[in-house]
Ligand SMILES: NC(=O)c1ccc[n+]([C@@H]2O[C@H](COP(=O)([O-])OP(=O)(O)OC[C@H]3O[C@@H](n4cnc5c(N)ncnc54)[C@H](O)[C@@H]3O)[C@@H](O)[C@H]2O)c1
């Protein structure tokens with residue numbers, strides 16, 4: 302039997318519910334190789350569908366689904382994990398119950414993937430402060446999923462058709478980045494990226510560009526020594542393991558060549574080093590994925606977009622791309 306993919310609904314007061322409905326209404330889920338199930342809230346989904354003048358009918362679910370939502374010929378499973386009073390929820394104002402609900406959607410989906418009743422999960426955006434207020438002590442999905450899956454090391458990758466970036470460090474203050482870098486963390490990032498590009502993207506020998514931290518790759522130690530102390534030795538160690546890695550490359554020029562196909566992924570030392578070029582090129586259609594997990598997890602590349610939530614204006618393109626990629630990864634996973 303083909304196990305379903307789960308989409309977690311994300312912040313009930315953000316754009317997550319409406320981009321799920323928008324993608325569904327646009328037929329983005331029609332040609333999928335496996336069924337889809339939303340882990341979320343019925344009233345919140347109904348409110349989101351109403352933004353587009355669409356009212357779906359609701360029938361009893363089966364398997365993981367508590368309900369089946371039907372709209373003409375289309376149907377979508379729903380596991381109703383929360384029962385929020387949608388009419389009273391202000392957009393952009395998640396309360397503690399919303400924070401708990403977003404956390405529960407993620408944990409439930411992760412557990413279904415781990416037990417094998419789901420084939421992967423796609424996450425809509427959460428508000429990191431709201432899950433923290435609900436007592437969830439993780440900066441985001443990546444760290445929560447790593448802990449729940451018992452994965453010792455994971456890598457945040459954002460992928461578009463022209464560029465893939467993988468991050469050595471993620472959510473921490475910029476001033477803490479140099480201290481957080483180590484030969485080990487760079488080498489682990491290289492190993493995990495190498496392994497999962499082979500596994501999920503059918504790249505037998507991925508070409509990995511490793512960026513420098515400092516301007517002009519440190520200019521022989523004049524502008525910082527992380528390249529000499531940490532990055533160059535990590536690249537050498539990776540190459541000894543048969544990983545096709547090169548660098549450290551100056552971050553200001555490498556992306557120009559990478560988007561022309563010089564490399565399959567760029568290993569970045571910190572969040573904005575990779576995400577600025579990625580979102581410049583692929584804001585609408587990039588996918589965030591977590592490498593190194595025992596389960597398939599993809600995500601939209603954007604946040605809760607409170608400034609436009611509840612207006613039906615948010616693009617569903619990144620969500621549609623995340624669902625497509627999760628389905629492809631689930632096919633590739635053993
Ligand atoms: N995967 C995730 O759960 C995830 C990812 C990034 C940010 N966040 C969270 O989201 C919140 C807001 O973060 P932010 O303001 O930095 O980023 P954001 O992506 O929410 O918004 C940045 C800008 O992009 C626009 N935008 C975002 N998504 C859009 C879409 N689908 N269509 C059209 N325009 C869109 C917004 O309107 C806003 O102007 C924070 O709490 C952050 O932690 C969550």
Ligand SMILES: N[C@H](C(=O)O)[C@H](O)COP(=O)(O)O
Nearest residue numbers: 441442443444589600602603
């Ligand atoms: N760094 C990501 C981005 O800016 O798109 C985002 O915050 C993802 O975080 P999680 O997938 O860990 O929630």
